[in-house]
Amino acid sequence: MVYGAAGAGIRAMTSSSSPGVSLKQEGISYIACARIPCVVVNIMRAGPGLGGILPAQGDYFQATKGGGHGDYHLIVLAPSTAQEACDFTYRAFDLADKYRVPAMILADGMIGQIMEPVELPPMRDLKDIPEKPWATSGHYGKERRILNSLIIKPEELEPHVNELQRTYDEIYANERKAECYKTEDAEIVLTAYGTIARICKSVVDELRMQGVKAGCIRPITLYPFPDDAYAKCAAGAAKAFLSVELSLGQMVEDVKLAVNGKKPVYFYGRTGGNVPEEAEIIEAAKSAIRKAEAAK
């Protein structure tokens, strides 16, 4: 339905939590190939399998590395507050329209259930949305338009996939976004997305009270991954990085690629719907510093 509605030029979205999003993957791949902008929201369950409804982040690979088949990417945004959940929905549609790619909002159960004050953005007139010259919105004397995800001739498919890749390169160049919290002089750089990043901010404040120079990088876009923020820290005061996730180590792979071997990268994760307490993360951060110093 999203494929059809968005293909007709309407802003369309769908949402689910992990297993439902797995079922949508075939369609998402088709939508990516046909270059139809739309938004998919995934409030992750603790999995694999049917999984629990408590907070988890086990779908990072699925969201950022494909999920469906073929050479494609989604723009993936990770809100960490109710306000961002609201703002990023607008933003996801704008980005999807701009680049003609599907966008995903990837959040955990805490974002799904939390209530916080939200300032709603001003209502927009739908007429202000730029026209979509490709949309199959009825003939009305216009030229014939076709949206297609079946390109079977090799000499036609390769240029199409290359064109998609050029778009992803452009997205990478323009849209990487992260929030850096007290990272300028940080020796231990925590990194986390979604609500875990909020816990990490509290941890950073606590560690600084204890005299440990800590900071936190919170990726706002998971694809494209904000590797520039990590590279900057890796070239600076950072002695070690610690990726904190509600998984057994998924985003940490992108962190390692971004840090590119310049500094050690460690990992702390919980699964099954359990959320780490601040004290656990503080201990993990201190342990990461000890390991980095011993490895020197």
Next chain:
Amino acid sequence: MIRILLAGQGGQGVLSAGKFLAESGLHEGKEVTYLPAYGPEMRGGTANCSVIISEHPIASPLCNTPDVLIAMNGPSFHKFAPRVRSGGIIIVNGSVSDCYAGRDDVRICDVAAGDIALEAGDVRSANMVMLGAFIALTGAVKERSIFNCLNEKFVGKPHVLDCNRAAFEAGVAAVKK
């Protein structure tokens, strides 16, 4: 900043009491978060929610070591009492729970919320008795803000509104005694 954990059995109004509290803070222009944790069932099962009210933006919405625990029944009292910050407050529904927490570094306030609510008109407003006791003890939000929320929530249901107001006021009186 005050971190409050409200806990009890599903159906005891734990989540709605937390929502009233958070909304009252919101109406006073404070930063608030409300994070519920419950199973898929409507009644029975356990329910709890974390509410934080702060003058400054709130980082972590979790209440692992709450300043105040509002426990609506025995199991949640015993489960969460050890987590309360030293020097914090525990308000426990004495109608259905004992009040021995095995520690003396917190203030334990025994409020017979079930009985008081019954006297006020409806046992289902025991959550409001507890909320009244909480406001009287901490002043975290103004009584008037809670009444505004109640008025908004129970518009067109004057009987329910009166009953909840009476229960709230009885809760305030119970700890002022």
